[in-house]
Amino acid sequence: MNDSCAFVYSDELLKYNFGSHHPFNQFRIKLTIDLLKEAGALDDSEIAPPREATDDELCLIHDPSYVQAVKQAGKGQLRSEVAENYGLGTEDTPIFEGMHVASSFLVGGTLTAVDLVMSGKSMHALHLGGGLHHGFRGKASGFCIYNDSSVAIKYLQEKYKARVLYVDTDAHHGDGVQWSFYDDPGVCTLSIHETGRYLFPGTGNINERGQGKGYGYSFNIPLDAFTEDESWLNAYSAAITEVADFFKPDVILTQNGADAHYYDPLTHLYGTMNIYREIPRLAHEVAHKYCDGRWIAVGGGGYDIWRVVPRAWALIWMEMTGKGNSSGKLPEKWLERWQPKAPVELPVTWEDQDGMYKPIPRKAEITEKNQLTLEKALYPIRSNPSPLP
Secondary structure: OOOOEEEEOOHHHHHOOOOOOOOOOOHHHHHHHHHHHHOOOOOHHHEEOOOOOOHHHHOOOOOHHHHHHHHHHHOOOOOHHHHHHOOOOOOOOOOOOOHHHHHHHHHHHHHHHHHHHHOOOOOEEEEOOOOOOOOEOOEOEOOEOOOHHHHHHHHHHHHHOOOEEEEEOOOOOOHHHHHHOOOOOOEEEEEEEEOOOOOOOOOOOOOOOOOHHHOOOEEEEEEOOOOEHHHHHHHHHHHHHHHHHHHOOOEEEEEOOOOOEOOOOOOOOEEOHHHHHHHHHHHHHHHHHHOOOOEEEEOOOOOOOOOOHHHHHHHHHHHHHOOOOOOOEOOHHHHHHHOOOOOOOOOOEOOOOOOOOOOOOOHHHHHHHHHHHHHHHHHHHHHOOOOOO
């Protein structure tokens, strides 16, 4: 395997579009690409176009009747009461023209990344259009029509006979992927997210550990609202290190939602750019320690598309490639180009400034609670460190 990296992208990914007033906005990928290019970290030669996933590939996870419903919905041919049964036409997941093809390109982009890495053409691959972790076998959910990560994991199992570690750092629980492989000991899922007590989808409790032969291969770290960097990173660093050592994967697939940041409008975590520097660094370490470098990264949530997502996602690519300077001031040309169009004042540095928010009065209590959560979540492998039979 060579040490090149692939950045999977084409403008086809922008067609996954719920409308200008919807929080899910793929324009954030364009902002990220422009930031990387202005930082001297991305060349056009490194960009690989996604392909469209086939129906057979979609049906590795999704029910054929659901795929047909998505096709009909995108042509305006699905009755509203039928659409609602499939989770389509809701406030979260509105119907739009051509939604099947647009969604299939998102899945195909993740499969493109898989093939590049598993064939040895690339050491790592990044597909920011992917990461739609809420899609279910027969139902759309939480902005997600098809679940590209679930399809990709099944594809990895069937085509490459790989043991897959899936690591999800989106602020929302990676429910769709977890349930897809809940009884499968060949897939280990780790989700670090805000507790579902106040946040969609309301799942991801510590006691969701898998079932049947898959029992013990599902890990959840639900963090308290208002969790800050130190507590978040303590949970992440311990969990990814210990779970990887327990499972010893052939490949790591990371979902990189950028919505655990203080600025994100849909969540209640108080992360800063510090966590988005560490997330890919530790994933990179795991990939080289256990997987001969095989690392596929996808996007996910992230709803402050101006101040947070471009910096957070650019750091993944910079970690993968070692290219560009990710400290100090952001490129002047990027700021000049986008500040006139941004509805908020853009940050001028890669780092967040101190004093971004007022001190949290319950910090000690939140930190202690998160530590207990971490210990309970990892207790099975700390008490019995070898993989379950």
